[in-house]
Amino acid sequence: MTRTSVLLLGFVFSGLSIRAQDHPAPDLLSAIDSQSAPPTSYASATFKTTRLINGHTVEGLGKGVLDFKISHRFGKLNGGGYQLWGLDNATMRMGFDYGITDRILIGIGRSTFEKTFDLFFKVKLLRQSEGDINMPFTVSYIPTMAWTTLKFDKSRKNLSSSRYSYTHQLLIARKFSANTSLQLMPTFVHQNLVPLATDHNNMFAIGVGGRQKITRRTSFNAEYYYQLPSTQLSGSTNSLSMGFDIETGGHVFQLHVTNSQGMTEKQFISNTDGKWGKGDIFFGFNISRVFNVGKQRRKQVTPSGT
């Protein structure tokens, strides 16, 4: 009995001494980390700004953030030396985007092209995340209304409703890595007035786009909208654009080439008529400047117990 006690004691002590002389820095954290599921981590900055090139990205703005955007498209590259390869002409769009919440955005704009106003909402329906909640994609829904204010052709009967067109887009994006993001853009465009009696008022398109970061602050972007041939306007072409994002603090500069002259959804998705092969290429840029105007974001809520 005594012997067993001594043995037992010896055993306990030896165990204790082993514990005391253990590794210099035992990993205490892993014991705690393994106790609980990892917190949900949302993908941030799938794209640098709310626009890919002409079209939208899934990105919104933070609550109370105002984004002032100026976009230019110069004339056609095939205009020749007389037009200084397009630089003599320009169309522009000026617009404001505002973050009502972190997930809802409202925007207005005015394009000189066809003297068009546009109004849109962007709602982030799903957010790509890992951890507690797993979600492979970020999904945003964007309804847009465009109002063209060009003088009517008096030789025909005109209706005020002819000035309106509507676009619905569902953007599905995934940030595959810190550098690579891809986006699918199923789109529906309804135009109250189309050029020919034989043209369809409803048009379906699917867009694909993406960005590949080159450095931490620059990226290469591309965007293509494929129109369902049976629904597209006669003579229209598919919009293809390529460009770069350059970010400096609160500014994002986007430089690109595209075969679309217009900058609202209806204009570039369904009414593009430029052909890359013929040199109908427009050089352009978007400049985005962000201001914090609304109430600042609430601080993170302290977890209970502190």
Next chain:
Amino acid sequence: MLVKGLLPVLLVILTCTALCAQKVYTKNGKISFFSKSSVENISADNNGVVSVLDEATGELQFSVLMKGFHFKKSLMEEHFNENYVESDKFPKAIFKGRITDLSKVNFGTDGSYEVTVSGDMSLHGVTKTLTQPGTIQVKGGVVTAVSTITIRLADYNISIPAVVKSNIAPVVDVTVDCIYDQKM
């Protein structure tokens, strides 16, 4: 017979050392940082810091999720994660060290103890040895660790482009405040 009588006493002592010198931890410790410059002040708070303190050995460890830092301006938060600390590549900052003058601290008695903590800090893929003063407070058996340290961004390969050089301080103040209210 003597040994037989001693055994329960020894067991009690052993259990007590195991219980009294315990490991305590928190999952909602606070770390904040502050950058002061002529153009703007930038601050961010993280209220989900995981930290463990071994009262027996003085081992002190922190795990800080970089995406857990929240800023007042959403774009600052995006730039912090995307351009500066690269949270996708380096999701956590880890500190593993120990209280070098543990004998100063009596975890059984309420009070405030000035200590020195020394160890390795890993941030943005760079590991540096840090030695910093801090305070251990004991109140009603609950331990709190408080410290303010300075971090030179260049030490951790966090580069600031020339365009925003005047917006971001090269050295930021980091405040640590952890209440170890959980026992392991």
